[in-house]
Amino acid sequence: MAGIKKKDLSHTWEKIKKSWYKFSKNPLSIIGATIVLLIMCLAIFAPFVAPYPEHAGNFVDFRNASQPPSLHHLFGTDVFGRDILSRVFFGFRFSLVMGFVVISLTAPVGVTLGLIAGYMKGTWVDTLVMRLTDIFVAVPPLVLALAVTSILKPSVFNAMMAVSLMWWPWYCRLVYGIASSIKNEFFVQAAEVTGSGKLHIIFSEILPNCLGPILTKISLDMGWVILIGSALSFVGLGAQPPTPDLGTMVADGGKYMPDQWWMAVFPAFAIMFVVFGFNILGDGIRDMLEVEEG
Amino acid sequence: MHSIFVLLGLSVLVFLIARVMPGDPARMALGPRAPENVVEKFREDLHLNKPIYVQYYYWLKGALRGDFGTSLFTKRSVADDIREFFPATLELMLFTGIVMSVMGILLGVLSARHANKWQDNVVRVVSYMGVCTPAFVFAILFLLLFGYVLNLLPTIGRLSPWIDHPRKITGFMTIDSLIAGNFAAFWDALKHLIMPGLALALGPMAQEARITRSSMTENLQRDFIALERSQAIPERRIMSRYLMRISIIPTVSVLGLDFASQLGWAFLVELIFNWPGISRYGINVMLHKDLNAIVAVIMIIGLMFLVVNIIVDIIVAWIDPRIRLGAERST
Numbered sequence: 001m002a003g004i005k006k007k008d009l010s011h012t013w014e015k016i017k018k019s020w021y022k023f024s025k026n027p028l029s030i031i032g033a034t035i036v037l038l039i040m041c042l043a044i045f046a047p048f049v050a051p052y053p054e055h056a057g058n059f060v061d062f063r064n065a066s067q068p069p070s071l072h073h074l075f076g077t078d079v080f081g082r083d084i085l086s087r088v089f090f091g092f093r094f095s096l097v098m099g100f101v102v103i104s105l106t107a108p109v110g111v112t113l114g115l116i117a118g119y120m121k122g123t124w125v126d127t128l129v130m131r132l133t134d135i136f137v138a139v140p141p142l143v144l145a146l147a148v149t150s151i152l153k154p155s156v157f158n159a160m161m162a163v164s165l166m167w168w169p170w171y172c173r174l175v176y177g178i179a180s181s182i183k184n185e186f187f188v189q190a191a192e193v194t195g196s197g198k199l200h201i202i203f204s205e206i207l208p209n210c211l212g213p214i215l216t217k218i219s220l221d222m223g224w225v226i227l228i229g230s231a232l233s234f235v236g237l238g239a240q241p242p243t244p245d246l247g248t249m250v251a252d253g254g255k256y257m258p259d260q261w262w263m264a265v266f267p268a269f270a271i272m273f274v275v276f277g278f279n280i281l282g283d284g285i286r287d288m289l290e291v292e293e294g
Numbered sequence: 295m296h297s298i299f300v301l302l303g304l305s306v307l308v309f310l311i312a313r314v315m316p317g318d319p320a321r322m323a324l325g326p327r328a329p330e331n332v333v334e335k336f337r338e339d340l341h342l343n344k345p346i347y348v349q350y351y352y353w354l355k356g357a358l359r360g361d362f363g364t365s366l367f368t369k370r371s372v373a374d375d376i377r378e379f380f381p382a383t384l385e386l387m388l389f390t391g392i393v394m395s396v397m398g399i400l401l402g403v404l405s406a407r408h409a410n411k412w413q414d415n416v417v418r419v420v421s422y423m424g425v426c427t428p429a430f431v432f433a434i435l436f437l438l439l440f441g442y443v444l445n446l447l448p449t450i451g452r453l454s455p456w457i458d459h460p461r462k463i464t465g466f467m468t469i470d471s472l473i474a475g476n477f478a479a480f481w482d483a484l485k486h487l488i489m490p491g492l493a494l495a496l497g498p499m500a501q502e503a504r505i506t507r508s509s510m511t512e513n514l515q516r517d518f519i520a521l522e523r524s525q526a527i528p529e530r531r532i533m534s535r536y537l538m539r540i541s542i543i544p545t546v547s548v549l550g551l552d553f554a555s556q557l558g559w560a561f562l563v564e565l566i567f568n569w570p571g572i573s574r575y576g577i578n579v580m581l582h583k584d585l586n587a588i589v590a591v592i593m594i595i596g597l598m599f600l601v602v603n604i605i606v607d608i609i610v611a612w613i614d615p616r617i618r619l620g621a622e623r624s625t
Contacts, residue, residue, distance in 0.1 A: 131303070138301075143576070147308070258441075
């Protein structure tokens with residue numbers, strides 16, 4: 001028994017090594033992974049790498065207000081004299097936290113519901129869950145999230161809750177599609193015949209076959225959730241000042257647009273950079289898994 | 295039938311979100327200094343003192359007759375507000391839809407025809423940029439570049455203030471000015487459309503281009519193409535007649551989803567360009583916690599979404615004979 005288990009492990013390790021080889025052969029995936037790692041490092045070590053860490057919060061220095069980009073302030077300063085580069089580094093923190101929290105709240109819920117509905121296809125559970133997702137996906141997630149945060153009190157926490165509330169149906173539908181087609185495969189039927197419990201079949205037989213698409217979706221979604229979060233802040237329904245949030249910074253900078261362009265443009269580029277990183281990383285993961293399956 | 299169910303479900307969901315919230319809607323509407331008897335009267339009028347399902351019943355009864363209550367923000371009937379602001383959004387979204395589908399398919403065909411040549415690589419880079427840039431970042435960058443630096447395009451609204459508004463017939467500024475024969479106004483209205491329209495269209499356009507490219511290169515390997523080539527049918531004709539038709543089916547299916555998600559981003563783009571549409575109205579009422587209007591705006595967006603999906607289904611069935619004939623056979 002122990003021997004078999006060991007063999008299984010080495011097989012898995014071989015698979016991982018093979019996937020990594022394919023992943024590393026794709027220059028775009030490597031760029032994506034590098035960008036994501038870089039942003040994570042910048043976010044985690046923001047207090048050490050930011051040139052002016054004290055500028056993250058309520059800081060006022062009117063002598064240096066509205067400075068254009070220079071060697072001292074690479075991205076310029078805002079109307080309060082705060083270094084925009086430092087605030088962008090701290091802004092990454094909020095974006096990443098937003099992404100992580102929303103996805104770690106929604107992915108398990110959506111995946112579980114999708115698995116159950118897919119496995120019990122044709123029963124009332126399937127109908128109930130899937131019709132519920134129909135309702136949620138009938139409106140763009142941004143609009144519902146805007147409505148919910150506006151009715152609650154605008155804050156980072158409520159923004160995360162609102163986006164989470166809107167996000168689970170997408171995982172549910174993804175997994176439902178795979179699960180409902182896998183449930184007729186022989187290995188699932190074999191498990192049923194040998195008397196495995198429903199929970200065992202759902203989580204040990206069907207779930208492993210959904211992991212690839214789920215992983216791809218998670219990395220693509222990180223970008224989207226960060227975008228939605230910054231959009232909420234842009235409107236003023238997300239992070240409240242003086243929190244350094246990329247969306248808020250774009251919105252505030254937009255007010256001083258033609259003349260002090262750097263206040264909005266650099267945070268805007270920062271958002272693009274984050275989303276770009278997660279997107280090509282997600283594409284790379286998808287290619288890696290597709291090649292492996294094919 | 296399914297759509298009606300979704301709309302009803304959505305109304306229940308939105309109604310629950312709007313009512314199960316901290317705070318008293320009547321007190322919030324009238325402000326903290328309103329006397330208690332006035333607030334009580336208000337509650338009575340809006341059935342706010344009844345259980346939530348009774349409230350929903352009254353709301354639904356009104357909504358079916360096109361009555362969404364009064365907006366606390368504009369102090370007018372919500373239905374009137376929506377009637378006023380809706381055409382502007384529809385015009386913007388139609389412009390966006392045309393740009394993104396036409397440009398997206400053209401770019402996709404271009405890069406498929408020149409697969410792995412420089413044209414393909416340019417389109418690929420542009421697609422990546424487009425996919426990962428949110429509409430509001432495009433909006434800000436366009437505003438800076440075309441609006442202020444190059445000074446080519448007007449930055450806010452639908453029409454320059456010095457131009458007489460054409461008489462309102464369709465509510466579409468471009469079409470109304472054409473009907474009025476006012477070409478100066480038409481040109482001005484079109485110029486106002488370009489920036490917000492492009493800001494919304496570029497992301498999905500990039501997506502469409504990528505999908506069209508991959509489905510065209512995939513279908514190029516199929517047997518029927520080899521057959522047509524063996525019959526010496528000109529390459530151009532194969533492309534435009536046979537390959538295009540089958541290859542744009544996935545593009546059109548995604549088009550509906552993309553279009554719908556742009557309805558969400560329109561909320562920010564309309565705000566940035568001060569476009570007097572339903573999305574800017576939506577943001578304003580949300581910031582003012584105007585519940586009747588919030589519910590109505592979300593319902594309208596949901597309705598638009600469903601209509602778009604039905605239209606896309608019809609188009610796909612029209613392009614794809616397998617679906618059309620399959621449906622005919624089964625009936």
